[in-house]
Amino acid sequence: MNAEDRIAAASNFLLQSPPGEINDVLNDVRDIIQNDDALQSGILPALKEYNLAQFTTVDVPGCDHQVIVSEAGRIKSLDGGEDRFFDPRSKSTFVFDHLRLEASDPQPHEVDMDAESYRSSLESSTLAYLAAHFEEGVASVFSTPDSTKRYIIQVVANKYNPQNFWSGRWRSEYIVDLGENKVEGKVLVNVHYYEQGNVQLSTTHTVSFTLPPSIAQLQPAQATPKILALIEAEEAQYQASLNDAYHEMGEKTYKNLRRALPITKQKIDWDKVLGYKLGAELTASKGVFGGS
Incomplete structure (x- = not known):
C-alpha cells in the first residue's frame, strides 16, 4: 500500500470515528502513516468534513458560550483563503482550526436586521x-x-x-x-x-x-x-x-446472542471440560453394562 492509499484509509477511519473518540483514532492512524506532516495535510479534508457533519462545538473568543461549527454557519472564502464561521449570538465570525478544534481571529459581522428579530x-x-x-x-x-x-x-x-x-x-x-x-x-x-x-x-x-x-x-x-x-x-x-x-x-x-447455560444453570469450567466428558462416558457405561 502506497502513501496515498494509506492516507485514504486513514481518512476513512476518521470519518467513521465514534463520538468523542476521534483523537484516539487519529493517534492510531499515525502508526499507519508514520509521517506527521503527510498525515496532517492528507487528512485535513476528512477532518473538515467530520467536524461539520458532527456539529463540533467551540468556545467563541471573548464570549462565555459555545457555537456549533457546521455548514449552516460556514462563510466560504471567495479568494481561496480560509473559510470563516459565523456565531449568530455574538454576531461575529472566526477562523476554525479543524485539527486543534480552536477558534481564532474573531471579527464583527453584519446581520440581516429584517430576519434578526425572529x-x-x-x-x-x-x-x-x-x-x-x-x-x-x-x-x-x-x-x-x-x-x-x-x-x-x-x-x-x-x-x-x-x-x-x-x-x-x-x-x-x-x-x-x-x-x-x-x-x-x-x-x-x-x-x-x-x-x-x-x-x-x-x-x-x-x-x-x-x-x-x-x-x-x-x-x-x-x-x-x-x-x-x-x-x-x-x-x-x-x-x-x-x-x-x-x-x-x-x-x-x-x-x-448469548450462549445458553447447561441444565444445571451453572457456567461451564472449561479447564475441567475433559472431566465432564469422562463423567458422561462413565455414566453411559453404567447404563449399558449395568454397573453399580
Whole structure:
C-alpha cells in the first residue's frame, strides 16, 4: 500500500470515528502513516468534513458560550483563503482550526436586521428548550441568506464516559420555513459501547410537520415557544421509540446472542471440560453394562 492509499484509509477511519473518540483514532492512524506532516495535510479534508457533519462545538473568543461549527454557519472564502464561521449570538465570525478544534481571529459581522428579530426570539426559545432537556448541550440558530423567513435550528449534546467504555452524541437540525408554514428536520443519534467488544448504534429520524396558521399571526416572542413545543413533542416521541428499541434488544436480541447455560444453570469450567466428558462416558457405561 502506497502513501496515498494509506492516507485514504486513514481518512476513512476518521470519518467513521465514534463520538468523542476521534483523537484516539487519529493517534492510531499515525502508526499507519508514520509521517506527521503527510498525515496532517492528507487528512485535513476528512477532518473538515467530520467536524461539520458532527456539529463540533467551540468556545467563541471573548464570549462565555459555545457555537456549533457546521455548514449552516460556514462563510466560504471567495479568494481561496480560509473559510470563516459565523456565531449568530455574538454576531461575529472566526477562523476554525479543524485539527486543534480552536477558534481564532474573531471579527464583527453584519446581520440581516429584517430576519434578526425572529431569529433571536427563536434562539431564546431554543436555549430554554436546551436547558430543560439537554444537559451541557449546545444550540445555534441561523437565518438563511436567501430568505428572511427560513431559519435553521441546530442542537448537539455529547456524553462521553471512557471509564465505562461508552460514548454518545445527539444531533438535531430543523429548518423552520415561515413562508411555507412548515418545519422539516432530522435527528441523528450515535452511541458506542466498547467494553470487551465493539457495538455501535447509528440512527437517523426525519421530522416534518405543518405549523398551525395561528402561529404565523403571532409576534416572535409568542410564536417561537410554540414552535419549540412542537419540536419537543416530536423528539419526545422519538426518544420513547428509542427506549422501546433498547428494551427489546435487551430482552430479546441480546439474549438470543448469548450462549445458553447447561441444565444445571451453572457456567461451564472449561479447564475441567475433559472431566465432564469422562463423567458422561462413565455414566453411559453404567447404563449399558449395568454397573453399580
